[in-house]
Amino acid sequence: MKGLALAEQYFQTYGVPMIEQKFRACRERIAAGLVGDGSECFGFDDAISQDHDWGPSFCLWLTRDDFDEIGHDLQEEYGNLPREFMGIPARSESQWGAGRVGVFEIGAFYRQFIGRDDLPRTREQWRVLPETNLAVCTNGSVFTDPLGEFTRIRDGLLAFYPEDVRLKKIASRCMSAAQSGQYNYMRCIRRGEYVAAQYAETKFIGDVISIVFLLNKRYKPFYKWMHRALAGLPLLGDQLHDMIHTLVTMQEHARGEAIYWRKVDLIEEISRLIINVFRAQGLSDSESTFLLDHGPEVVRRIRSPKLQKESVWVE
Numbered sequence: 001m002k003g004l005a006l007a008e009q010y011f012q013t014y015g016v017p018m019i020e021q022k023f024r025a026c027r028e029r030i031a032a033g034l035v036g037d038g039s040e041c042f043g044f045d046d047a048i049s050q051d052h053d054w055g056p057s058f059c060l061w062l063t064r065d066d067f068d069e070i071g072h073d074l075q076e077e078y079g080n081l082p083r084e085f086m087g088i089p090a091r092s093e094s095q096w097g098a099g100r101v102g103v104f105e106i107g108a109f110y111r112q113f114i115g116r117d118d119l120p121r122t123r124e125q126w127r128v129l130p131e132t133n134l135a136v137c138t139n140g141s142v143f144t145d146p147l148g149e150f151t152r153i154r155d156g157l158l159a160f161y162p163e164d165v166r167l168k169k170i171a172s173r174c175m176s177a178a179q180s181g182q183y184n185y186m187r188c189i190r191r192g193e194y195v196a197a198q199y200a201e202t203k204f205i206g207d208v209i210s211i212v213f214l215l216n217k218r219y220k221p222f223y224k225w226m227h228r229a230l231a232g233l234p235l236l237g238d239q240l241h242d243m244i245h246t247l248v249t250m251q252e253h254a255r256g257e258a259i260y261w262r263k264v265d266l267i268e269e270i271s272r273l274i275i276n277v278f279r280a281q282g283l284s285d286s287e288s289t290f291l292l293d294h295g296p297e298v299v300r301r302i303r304s305p306k307l308q309k310e311s312v313w314v315e
Contacts, residue, residue: 003040003054006088007033008143010056014081022077026070031061031150035140036113037100042139044225055091056084057101058143059109061150067105075103106150113137119156123307126165127315131210135219160217164302170214170283171298172315177207178292181267189260197260204267205244211274212236215281236273243270 011032019027038053039045045054060078062071079102083090091101107117113133120126138157145151160166181204188197206223209230213220216233220226230241247266250259271291278284284297295312302308 001086001088002043003038003045003049004034004043004141006056006085007040007058008141010081010085011058011143013085015058015060015078018077018081023070023074026066028146029063029066030074031106031142031145031147032058033061033140033142033144033150034058034101035138035142035154036109036136037097039225041136042221042225042229044228052092052094053097053100056086056088057091059101060103061106061109061145062103063147063149064105064107067103071103071105078102106153109150110137110153114157119153123162123165123304126161127168131213131219132222135221138219139221160219164304164307166214166217167283167298167302168307168310169315170211171295171302171312173207173211173214174291174295174298175313177204177211177271178290178295180204180207182271182290182292185267186260186264201247201263201267205247208240208270208274209244212240215274215277236277239273240270 015032019030023030034041034057036059039049040054060074062074093100111117113136114120114129116125116129120129134157138154142151142154161169180200185197185200185204188194188200206226209226210220212230212233212235213226216235216237218233221229227241227244230237230244232238243266247263247270250262250266268289272289275284275286275289275291275294278294278298283301284294286293286297288294299308299312
C-alpha cells in the first residue's frame with residue numbers, strides 16, 4: 001500500500017474517532033493530512049522506502065491560538081494511537097526523520113520550509129523561496145480542513161510564482177542550460193576533461209528539468225525525485241523523462257567517441273523541443289536553436305522594469 005493511502009485510512013480508523021471523543025468541541029478547527037518530507041508525500045514510495053520514516057501516521061494542523069490551547073494534549077493523544085495498522089508496523093523514525101508527522105501549528109509548519117508563516121506578498125519574497133521546499137510543503141494530501149486556514153496558504157502557494165518571477169527563472173535556466181549542455185559539454189570532451197563534461201551534462205539535465213516544471217507551473221522536487229516527477233507533466237513531461245533517461249544510460253549501449261556525439265545530438269534535440277514550446281507560448285520569437293539566445297527573449301516579456309534590467313544569468 002502507498003503511504004498516502006495508508007495515512008488516510010489510519011486517520012479515518014483512529015484519528016477521526018480520537019478527535020470526536022477527545023476534542024469534539026474543536027473538531028471543526030483541526031486540519032489533517034500528510035504533507036512534507038518523505039517519498040510517500042510525493043507518491044513515490046516503494047518497498048525500499050519502508051526501511052525508515054514510513055508507516056501509519058498523519059499530520060494534524062492547528063491555528064496558533066488552537067495550538068496553544070490544545071496542541072500539547074492533542075499530540076499526547078496522537079502518541080497513544082495504535083502503533084500497528086493493517087499488519088503494518090509503526091513508523092520507524094531515523095535520526096533525521098523526526099518531526100515529520102504529528103501535531104503542528106500551521107504557521108510553524110510552513111515556516112520550516114519557506115521561512116514564512118503565510119504567503120509571500122512581493123516578487124522579492126517569492127524569489128528567495130527554495131523551489132524544492134515549495135514542492136515539499138505543497139505535496140501530499142489534505143484529508144480534511146473544515147476551517148480552511150491550512151488550505152488557504154497551500155492553495156496560494158500552488159497558484160505558483162508571480163508571472164514575472166516565473167519568466168525570470170525560465171530565462172536564467174536557458175542561459176545556464178545552453179552554457180553547460182550545448183556549449184561546454186563537447187568542449188570538455190575534446191580537452192579530455194571528462195569530470196567537467198559529466199558535470200556539464202548533469203547541470204544541463206537539472207536546468208532543463210527546471211524549465212519543464214516552470215513551463216508546467218509546478219514546483220520541481222529535489223534532485224532525488226525531479227526526474228521521476230517529470231513523468232506525467234502535461235507539457236513535455238513524459239517525452240523529456242524518456243529522453244533524459246536515454247541520455248544518462250547511453251553509455252550502457254555504446255562505447256568510444258561516438259557516444260559523445262550521440263549525447264550532443266540528444267542535448268540538441270531536447271533543447272529544440274523546449275524552444276518549440278517557447279515559440280508556441282509566445283515566450284520567444286527567436287529562430288535560434290541555441291537556448292542562450294532565448295533567455296533575453298523571455299526577459300523581454302517581463303513587465304517589471306526593475307526585474308527586466310537585472311542580469312539574465314542570475315536567478
